[in-house]
Amino acid sequence: MSDGAGPSEDAAATAEDGPTEAPPSPSDGATASGTDSERRGGSVHIESLSKVYDPDGEHVVAVDDVTLNIDAGEFITVLGPSGCGKSTLMNCIAGFIEPTGGNIYADGEVVNGPGADRGLVFQDNRLLPWKTIEENVELGPKMRGAVTDGRARRLLEEMGLDGFEDAYPAELSGGMQQRAEIARLLANDPEIMLMDEPFSALDALTKEILQEMLLEVWDEDNRTVVFITHDVEEAIFLADRILVMTAAPGRVKELIDVDLDRPRDRSVTTTDRFTELKEHVLELIHEEAKEAME
Numbered sequence: 260m261s262d263g264a265g266p267s268e269d270a271a272a273t274a275e276d277g278p279t280e281a282p283p284s285p286s287d288g289a290t291a292s293g294t295d296s297e298r299r300g301g302s303v304h305i306e307s308l309s310k311v312y313d314p315d316g317e318h319v320v321a322v323d324d325v326t327l328n329i330d331a332g333e334f335i336t337v338l339g340p341s342g343c344g345k346s347t348l349m350n351c352i353a354g355f356i357e358p359t360g361g362n363i364y365a366d367g368e369v370v371n372g373p374g375a376d377r378g379l380v381f382q383d384n385r386l387l388p389w390k391t392i393e394e395n396v397e398l399g400p401k402m403r404g405a406v407t408d409g410r411a412r413r414l415l416e417e418m419g420l421d422g423f424e425d426a427y428p429a430e431l432s433g434g435m436q437q438r439a440e441i442a443r444l445l446a447n448d449p450e451i452m453l454m455d456e457p458f459s460a461l462d463a464l465t466k467e468i469l470q471e472m473l474l475e476v477w478d479e480d481n482r483t484v485v486f487i488t489h490d491v492e493e494a495i496f497l498a499d500r501i502l503v504m505t506a507a508p509g510r511v512k513e514l515i516d517v518d519l520d521r522p523r524d525r526s527v528t529t530t531d532r533f534t535e536l537k538e539h540v541l542e543l544i545h546e547e548a549k550e551a552m553e
């Protein structure tokens with residue numbers, strides 16, 4: 260994860276200074292799932308994006324000339340060796356980091372700062388320890404003056420956390436905290452969900468349960484999801500497409516269509532197609548990991 264320029268605790272929930280400039284040509288409207296009338300997702304267009312960090316004149320090229328179009332409602336996962344710029348790319352989409360070159364458009368609007376249309380979830384959750392789970396989930400909408408009207412409770416129920424509304428984050432397991440974090444994200448009703456290794460600290464079984472819950476939520480709402488992971492099986496299981504990035508500086512190595520039927524359950528991981536995809540992705544990752552070590 261990027262170690263600087265990170266978001267504030269509740270930036271995704273409270274940011275008001277969203278995109279303002281004129282849009283480029285609109286998305287072609289194609290959705291990975293669902294119809295236009297059902298979908299809640301926003302498209303993301305990334306044009307020739309680059310980001311150079313210059314701490315003490317070091318000139319670190321984190322992301323180099325990345326162009327990528329993500330359709331509204333698409334679920335895209337991002338894989339690549341450590342330090343290849345995945346978090347930097349995500350923080351640029353979030354508007355937390357200003358690109359050195361290129362542009363990003365969220366649903367046709369230039370991204371020039373954080374906005375409530377984009378919500379983030381990290382590996383280490385950002386729940387406020389002194390607030391209850393329900394208060395945490397309600398916080399973003401309340402700060403924006405939105406009426407919550409029992410929505411926090413409904414979302415917590417959807418994430419299997421009914422009965423824990425009045426608990427404090429420290430009283431919940433890691434998996435429960437991440438479920439609360441997803442409920443908090445959904446409470447803000449973002450069109451674009453940006454998830455940076457959200458399940459990587461969880462044990463294998465909890466991780467699988469959360470993957471399935473996330474797919475259920477995504478199936479219902481058709482929000483756009485950009486999901487960073489180091490776990491190849493997770494990347495395939497969740498995605499419509501996988502972006503594999505090169506070793507630093509991060510570029511697009513390959514975009515892979517995950518042509519597995521939806522809705523998916525765990526049995527898909529035992530199919531020949533899943534195995535083929537896995538072998539292909541692993542080959543790409545190994546090439547890049549070797550490159551990174553040379």
Ligand SMILES: Nc1ncnc2c1ncn2[C@@H]1O[C@H](COP(=O)(O)OP(=O)(O)OP(=O)(O)O)[C@@H](O)[C@H]1O
Binds near residue numbers: 260312342343
């Ligand atoms: N704020 C910063 N200042 C200077 N360099 C940075 C900053 N944030 C990231 N970098 C550098 O940019 C490069 C890309 O970092 P980034 O965190 O985006 O990669 P990543 O692919 O997400 O890594 P990981 O998989 O380990 O989380 C790395 O060389 C990193 O050290």
